[in-house]
Amino acid sequence: xxxxxxxxxxxxxxxxxxxxxxxxxxxxxxxxxxxxxxxxxxxxxxxxxxxxxxxxxxxxxxxxxxxxxxxxxxxxxxxxxxxxxxxxxxxxxxxxxxxxxxxxxxxxxxxxxxxxxxxxxxxxxxxxxxxxxxxxxxxxxxxxxxxxxxxxxxxxxxxxxxxxxxxxxxxxxx
Numbered sequence: 001x002x003x004x005x006x007x008x009x010x011x012x013x014x015x016x017x018x019x020x021x022x023x024x025x026x027x028x029x030x031x032x033x034x035x036x037x038x039x040x041x042x043x044x045x046x047x048x049x050x051x052x053x054x055x056x057x058x059x060x061x062x063x064x065x066x067x068x069x070x071x072x073x074x075x076x077x078x079x080x081x082x083x084x085x086x087x088x089x090x091x092x093x094x095x096x097x098x099x100x101x102x103x104x105x106x107x108x109x110x111x112x113x114x115x116x117x118x119x120x121x122x123x124x125x126x127x128x129x130x131x132x133x134x135x136x137x138x139x140x141x142x143x144x145x146x147x148x149x150x151x152x153x154x155x156x157x158x159x160x161x162x163x164x165x166x167x168x169x170x171x172x173x174x
Contacts, residue, residue: 005157006086006095012150013080013102019143020076020109023136024069027052030120032131042136043069061119068112069140075105076147083154095161099154106148113140 023029027042039048043066045055055062082098116137124131 009153023140103151
């Protein structure tokens, strides 16, 4: 049973890592209309009619979102690496450390996405009509859920290895 938990955690962790990389790197966190033209933006740049430019505004919530997403990527990478390189015993300290790293990744990504969502609704909701969150933002949320699930599975595998290693005596002591 331990192998299936670690394997499932590794699979969730790899999927989370891929989704978080795509989410962080792409320019479709939000779509809106700007002067009648289709526009979209990501964490690093914005695009109007498919011509992209670096963000010129230095907005604190973008910086915070970028920083937390990059930290989430690093923690997710570490968690996946620890998970994949863990020994075949579920009791390996790498399994536990990988689970903690994946949980940390999920919480950092959750923080980044919560900041971005709250501030975008507050800022763009007042200034633009017809804006919406786009697929990069949604992939970030899915990656967050997968990272948290991977961390929980890793820690369950680690915990279960101890319960399987220590037999429970059913006889009463006199």
